[in-house]
Amino acid sequence: MKRTGLGRSTVYAEVARRRFPSPVRLTARSVGWVESEVVDWIDQRIRDRIDMKHVNQLVGVDEAP
Secondary structure, X not given: OOOOOOOHHHXXXXXXXXXXOOOEEEXXXXXXXXXXXXXXXXXHHHHHHHHHHXXXXXXXXXXXX
C-alpha cells in the first residue's frame, strides 16, 4: 500500500472491482501482493494519464491545474 499511496480500504475496494491485482495469501492472517503486478498496475495508470493528455491535446481541452 505504501507503493501506491492508496489506503487499505481503497485497495480492497479496487480488488473487489477487479481494478487492482489480487492479494496472495502468505499466512492464515496475512496477505501480500506480487510486486511486479503492482508495478505493472502503476505503469498502466501512467500510460493512461499520458494517453488522456494526448487525447485532450487533440480535441483542444485544457488540462486541470
